[in-house]
Amino acid sequence: xxxxxxxxxxxxxxxxxxxxxxxxxxxxxxxxxxxxxxxxxxxxxxxxxxxxxxxxxxxxxxxxxxxxxxxxxxxxxxxxxxxxxxxxxxxxxxxxxxxxxxxxxxxxxxxxxxxxxxxxxxxxxxxxxxxxxxxxxxxxxxxxxxxxxxxxxxxxxxxxxxxxxxxxxxxxxxxxxxxxxxxxxxxxxxxxxxxxxxxxxxxxxxxxxxxxxxxxxxxxxxxxxxxxxxxxxxxxxxxxxxxxxxxxxxxxxxxxxxxxxxxxxxxxxxxxxxxxxxxxxxxxxxxxxxxxxxxxxxxxxxxxxxxxxxxxxx
Ligand SMILES: C[S@@+](CC[C@H](N)C(=O)[O-])C[C@H]1O[C@@H](n2cnc3c(N)ncnc32)[C@H](O)[C@@H]1O
Numbered sequence: 001x002x003x004x005x006x007x008x009x010x011x012x013x014x015x016x017x018x019x020x021x022x023x024x025x026x027x028x029x030x031x032x033x034x035x036x037x038x039x040x041x042x043x044x045x046x047x048x049x050x051x052x053x054x055x056x057x058x059x060x061x062x063x064x065x066x067x068x069x070x071x072x073x074x075x076x077x078x079x080x081x082x083x084x085x086x087x088x089x090x091x092x093x094x095x096x097x098x099x100x101x102x103x104x105x106x107x108x109x110x111x112x113x114x115x116x117x118x119x120x121x122x123x124x125x126x127x128x129x130x131x132x133x134x135x136x137x138x139x140x141x142x143x144x145x146x147x148x149x150x151x152x153x154x155x156x157x158x159x160x161x162x163x164x165x166x167x168x169x170x171x172x173x174x175x176x177x178x179x180x181x182x183x184x185x186x187x188x189x190x191x192x193x194x195x196x197x198x199x200x201x202x203x204x205x206x207x208x209x210x211x212x213x214x215x216x217x218x219x220x221x222x223x224x225x226x227x228x229x230x231x232x233x234x235x236x237x238x239x240x241x242x243x244x245x246x247x248x249x250x251x252x253x254x255x256x257x258x259x260x261x262x263x264x265x266x267x268x269x270x271x272x273x274x275x276x277x278x279x280x281x282x283x284x285x286x287x288x289x290x291x292x293x294x295x296x297x298x299x300x301x302x303x304x305x306x307x308x309x310x311x312x313x314x
Contacts, residue, residue, distance in 0.1 A: 021036065022036060023035040023036055023037040023038075023067050023093060024037055024038060024040075024066040024067045024069075024090070024093075025037040025038075025043070025066065025067055025068070025069040025307070025308065026038075026039055026306070026307035026308070027067075027068075027069060027072065027097065027101075027307070027308045028307070028308060028309045028310045029096070029097075029100045029101065030100065030310075031310065034307060035067070035093075037067075037307065039303060039306045039307060040135070040306070041215060041226070041300070041301050041306055042134070042135055042163055042165075042215065042226040042228075043069060043070075043134065043135070043163075043306060044299075044301030044305040044306050045163050045213045045214075045215055045226055045227065045228040045299070045301070046070065046132060046134040046135075046161060046163045046228055047070075047073065047305060047314060048213050048228070048299075048305075049161045049163075049211055049212075049213060049228050049229075049230045050070065050073065050074075050130075050132065050161060050314075051314035052211060052230070052274055052275045052276060053130060053159050053161070053230070053272065053273070053274050053275075054272065054273030054274070054275070055074060055077050055078070055079045055129070055130055055272075056077065056078040056079070057078060057079070057080045058079055058080055058128075058129035058130055058272060059079070059080055059081045059083075059128045059129050059130075060074040060079040060081070060082050060083070060128060060129065060130040060131075060132070061082075061083045061084070061085070061116075061120075061128040061130070061131045061132070061153055062074070062082075062083070062084045062085070062131075062132045062134070063085055063113065063116055063131065063132065063133050063136065063150055063153070064085070064086055064087070064133065064134065064135060064136040065084030065085065065086055065090070065107075066086060066088075066090055066135075067090040067093035067094065067097070068084060068090065068093065068094050068097050068103065068105070068107075069308050070084075070132055070134065071083075071084040071103065071105045071107075072097060072101060072103050072308060073308070073312075073313065073314070074105075074130075075103050075104055075105060076311075076312075076313045077313050077314075079130075081106070082104065082105040082106070083105065083106045083107075083108070083128070084105055084106070084107050084108070085107075085108040085109075085111045085116045085119070086108075086109055086110075086111070087110065087111065087112065088109065088110070089109035089110050090107075090109065091107060091109050094107045101310075113140070113146050113149040113150070114149060116149065116153065117149050117152045117153065117260065120152070120153050121260065126155065126264075127153060127154055127155030127156075127158065127264050128153050128154055128155065128158060129154075129155060129158045129159070129272050130154075130158060130159050130160075130161070130272060131150055131153050131154040131158070131159075131160045131161070132160075132161045132163075133146075133147075133150045133160065133161070133162045133163070134161065134162070134163035134164075134228070135163060135164070136164070137162070137164040137191070137193065138164050138165040138166070138177075138183075138189050138190060138191055138192060138193075139188050139189065139190070140190070140191075141190060143174060143191050143193050143201070144201055145254070145258055147162070147201050147202075147205060148205060148254070148255075148258035148259045149258060149259075150162075151205045151206075151207065151233070151259055151264075152258070152259050152260045152264065154233045154264070155233065155264055155269075156233050156234065156235050156264060157232065157233060157234075157269070157270070157271040157272065158232075158233045158272050159230060159231065159232055159233070159272045159274055160207055160230075160231045160233060161228060161229075161230050161231075162198065162202075162228065162229050162231065163226065163227070163228035164193060164198070164226070164227070164228075165182075165183070165189065165192060165224060165225075165226055166192050166193045166194060166195060166198065166224065166225065166226070166227055167192045167193070167194045167195070167222035167223060167224055167225070168194070168195060168214070168217050168222075168223040168224070168225050168227075168293065169194055169222060169223055170194075170196060170290055171194055171196060171197075172194065172196055172197045172200060173193075173194050173197060174191045174192065174193045174194070174197060175191070175192040175194075175221075175222045176190065176191060176192075177189050177190055177191070177192065181220075181221070182218075182220060182221075182222055182224050192222050192224055195212070195214075195227050195229075195289050195290060195293060196289065196290055198227075198229060198289075199229065199287075199288075199289045199290075200246075202229065202231045202238075203237060203238050203239045203246060203285075203286070204237075204239075204246050204249050205259070206233060206234050206235070206236065206237060206238065207231035207232070207233055207234070207238070208231060208232045208234050208238035208285055208286040209229050209230070209231055209238075209286040209287050209289055210230050210231065210232050210274060210276050210280075210286055210287060211229070211230040211274070211276040211277070211280065211287065212227060212228060212229045212230070212287065212289050212292050212293075213227070213228050213296075213299055214226075214227045214293050214296070214297070214298045214299060215227065215298060215299060215300070215301075216298050216299075216300050217298055225298065227289075227293075229289060230274065230276070232271070232272075232274065232286075233264070238285040238286050239285065240283065240284065240285070280292055280295075281295055
């Protein structure tokens with residue numbers, strides 16, 4: 001079948017799945033009335049890290065915003081400019097949030113990750129202060145490539161928050177969801193990246209891990225979980241000095257093709273404020289995420305940290 005014809009089928013399927021009555025998130029639109037969302041607990045991890053980030057007056061982007069919970073929080077917390085994008089079209093829901101909650105944001109539906117980078121370049125914005133990439137990486141074919149594209153959007157000394165389904169095994173790896181072995185029902189779930197691998201991807205892309213939180217672990221072969229890491233964008237490689245290899249990965253053609261450093265390496269403004277908990281286990285440059293998992297354990301969020309009540313800002 002012609003892929004473009006298939007695209008149309010998928011769009012129709014998506015439109016039926018998310019018709020006017022079905023929402024991704026539960027957001028309180030008027031006292032006591034919540035949109036009928038799925039209450040997926042991962043968003044509590046993203047929210048916890050975002051709550052530690054001082055976004056007042058900053059330019060913020062959510063690269064896969066669905067029906068707008070994170071942009072609503074960004075707007076309520078005084079971001080200067082809120083941009084949301086999604087590969088699907090949640091425009092009908094975003095319009096409701098704008099009308100009922102006074103949400104102000106720029107919404108871009110039906111965009112690929114590559115197109116988000118183009119949007120940013122065209123706007124001459126020279127990188128966002130805060131970028132959220134939540135609930136996306138396990139849906140894409142190429143985890144590291146998509147990380148590169150998000151990295152292209154955050155300015156030096158800005159913050160990038162990444163949340164994904166993954167594996168808690170203590171190794172550098174990604175596990176493929178072959179025959180649905182970790183996620184049997186979702187045909188768009190592919191890679192379970194380990195926490196340790198994600199930390200290293202960050203270091204390779206000049207992102208220093210500064211904080212992390214972990215959801216409950218499932219007892220399957222990859223000990224899968226949801227986890228979120230907050231990274232600070234740095235001008236150098238936040239790796240151990242003896243790791244000479246990572247500092248030469250810029251020689252890879254993909255490093256130049258997938259990350260537009262010219263946009264990001266402009267004169268930096270002040271670092272985005274981030275209030276990380278004290279005494280996190282450190283590698284010397286940023287946190288040791290697996291040591292942190294051992295230290296703080298996992299977190300099973302209550303419903304109140306998943307749905308969004310009126311006026312709540314974190
Ligand atoms: C699991 S939801 C996560 C939504 C939200 N970011 C969160 O963390 O709650 C995945 C979102 O990514 C969007 N998306 C963006 N690019 C995608 C892609 N290449 N494949 C699948 N979904 C994609 C979907 O439309 C959907 O809104």
